Amino acid sequence: MADSPVVIAVKDAGIRFKRNRRSRRSFKDLFAGRRRRSRPGEFWALRGVDFTVRSGEAIGVVGRNGQGKSTLLKLVAEVMLPDEGTVGVFGGVAPLIEITGGFVDDLTVRDNVFLTAGLHGMKRSEIEERFDEIIDFAEIGDFLDTPYKHLSSGMKVRIAFSVISRLEEPILLVDEVLAVGDKAFREKCYRRIEELLEGGRTLFFVSHNERDLKRFCTRGLYLDKGKLVLDAPIGDVLARYNADYNS
CATH class of the missing domain: 3.40.50.300 (P-loop containing nucleotide triphosphate hydrolases)
Incomplete structure (x- = not known):
C-alpha cells in the first residue's frame, strides 16, 4: 500500500x-x-x-x-x-451514506433505478446493461412498477444499496446504512463489499x-x-x- x-x-x-x-x-x-x-x-x-x-x-x-x-x-x-x-x-466516490436520499416517492422502482444511477453518473446504456443485475441483487423484481413510497424501509435500502454498489467509482464510503436490512440481506451486502475490496477499491x-x-x-x-x-x-x-x- x-x-x-x-x-x-x-x-x-x-x-x-x-x-x-x-x-x-x-x-x-x-x-x-x-x-x-x-x-x-x-x-x-x-x-x-x-x-x-x-x-x-x-x-x-x-x-x-x-x-x-x-x-x-x-x-x-x-x-x-x-x-x-x-x-x-x-x-x-460511491457513497453508501443516507443511500435512500434522492429517490422520488411517487416514481416507480424502475424509474428510480434509472434516475438515481443517472444522477451518480451512469449512462443510460450502462444502466440498461446492469438493470437485471441490480434488481436480482435487491430481490425486488415483483415491485418494479410499484411506487417507491409503498416499499418497506428494508426494501428501500435493498434497492438503494444495489444501485450504489454497482457504481464503478474507486472510493467506497460506507456509513451504518444496513441496520434496517434483514440479517440474510445484510450478509449479502457485506459479501458484495468484500468483492469490491478484492477488486482494489478503497473503503472508508x-x-x-x-x-x-x-x-x-x-x-x-x-x-x-x-x-x-x-x-x-x-x-x-x-x-x-x-x-x-x-x-
Missing part, C-alpha cells in the same frame, strides 16, 4: 456548526481560506484532523455518537466544505460494530470530541476506544 497513490488527503480540517443550523461562511472567508473563531452558540464538530488514505486501503472510523464520524464522512463525500483546512479526494467505513470493522478494515481512525485521537491498525484503535469507553 505504501507505493499506492493517495486518494484522500485531509489536512488540518475543521468544520463548525451553530447549535440550531449550519454555520454560514462568506465567499470571502471561503476563498481567503481564513480561520474563524467560534462565536457564542457555535461549536466545532471537527477540528485539526490530519490523515491520508492510499488506494486500496480499508479504513474504519470509530468513536462515540456525536464525535464527528458522520461529519467526516460527509466531508470526504464532498457534500460539506471544511471551515478550515483542506479535504482532497482524488477519484470518484464508519461503524460501531467491532466485528464488521475487523472484517473489512486493516486501519482505524478514532475520533473523540471532534479530534483525531489515534490513527493505527484497527485492532489497536478498537482496544484504545474500548479502554476509554469503559474507563
